[in-house]
Amino acid sequence: MPSRRDLLASLLAAPAALTLNRTALAQGSPLQAALAAVSDGQAISRDALLAFAREVSRNPYQAPRADIPRSLQQLSLDQYRQIRMKPDQRVWAGENRGFTLDLLPAGNVFTTPVTIRTVDGGIIRDKRFQADQYDYGQTAPLPTEIQVPYTGFRAYAGLSSGTPADEALVFQGASLFRALARGQVYGVMARGLTLNVAEAQGEEFPSFRSFWIERPGPGGTSLVVHALLDSDSVTGLYRFSLRPGDSTVCDVEVTLFPRNDLQHVGIAPMTANYLFAPNDRANVDDVRGGVHDTQGLQIWNGNGEWIWRPVTNPETLQVSGFVDQNPRGFGLLQRDRRFEAFNDLDARFERRPSVWIEPLGDWGQGQVQLVEIPVNDEFNRNILAYWRPRTPLARGGEHMFTYRMHWCWAPPERPPSAMVVATRTGRAQGGGRRRRFLVDFTAEDFGDREKSAGLRANLTNQRGRVGNIDGRLVPDLKLYRVAFDLDPEAANQVELRLVLEKDGQPQSETWLYRWTP
Incomplete structure (x- = not known):
């Protein structure tokens, strides 16, 4: 035995x-x-x-192993992406289930095997690779007798028509997955879990190892996926319930079984790329107005405060923590939906999803953590956000988290007061390291001077010196612009906080910004 x-x-x-x-x-x-x-x-x-x-x-972790034909490993990414299941061979094709599945074989960098099982009529059924079910594009077809491990799956749904022809969900690579709402293109990606991000001992990357995908009923509108995650330090069981549409909603239930005490764990993590935007164009020579999946991190904290934190492409690794208890929501958002803001006919950054995390139940004390990593190109995902519990997850325990993900154009909840619509920076008069900031807020009431009378900008700074503060209402644009100069003096990091107030009460979300050279 x-x-x-x-x-x-x-x-x-x-x-x-x-x-x-x-x-x-x-x-x-x-x-x-x-x-x-x-x-x-x-x-x-x-x-x-x-x-x-x-x-x-309860058993020692063993890394997955698989025999993958060398010809598949040597494929370029473009060649690999041409290998897809024939539409009439997809799982549940022609059954009017609302969804079909394209099972993804190993190839290119995707070499970690996963087991895929469907659940038909309540009974688990293993799925095995069949070479003749696939189109290979310009790549030579595989022999019919060959067995290739799966590395993930793609789910199709009827986002733009009545048939499941539109990509709605992909699981592939470590614990990565992503989804789309109607009319969107892929951008922000989610992870099942993060461990030891930016820690000295190095990050650990858990992987989904097995999937059980339930066949929907006739005309189904939701897809249920169970997944096993595993790594050196932890095993986890996940249940995803996906409902695609104008906003694609995914309910996630997580139970974690740590093998070791988890000191730095990230719940509901999401990752995006960010190269530059109007608030961060230093040394940029590009015809495009911005290159990014996300403009910033929004937080609705347990005290009811709304926070907007624009992200940057820093010169050095930056880690920010926003301490909270029982957060109401957080996410990486793409707020600017104008094509002209990006001017990229291929990437279509204006159509990339915002991802909003809505915790279900009390998550206790912890912090929303934001990691910004310096990059020189637009292909590396350098922005990471997640919830970090204050108390480590104990070895041998069972730890449950439930949350709802919204892959959307805008989150279902929004600040009841003014929102930040733009942050811009540039060189200020006086030279040196002085910077000029323009922060634009918008609200319906800003179209009425009488209703907006008495507004003032409350700007504070942790280091350095701010000056030339000017708050100006622009009723025809329903805009309130705050302009100011920052002289960092000798500091290499300055935390800025700005909120619009009236009679001492906040009238906007809180704008936070970290300046670094």
């Missing part, structure tokens, strides 16, 4: 390996029994999936 370590190494590999071990599974360890309950031919059960994840966490 295989050892527990050998079984753990193989249990999440190709489904064929699981089938070969069925005899041993019926007789062996608790891990074998747990696996048998969530494999081919078994009825789906949330309790069985939890028991399986729990038992996996």
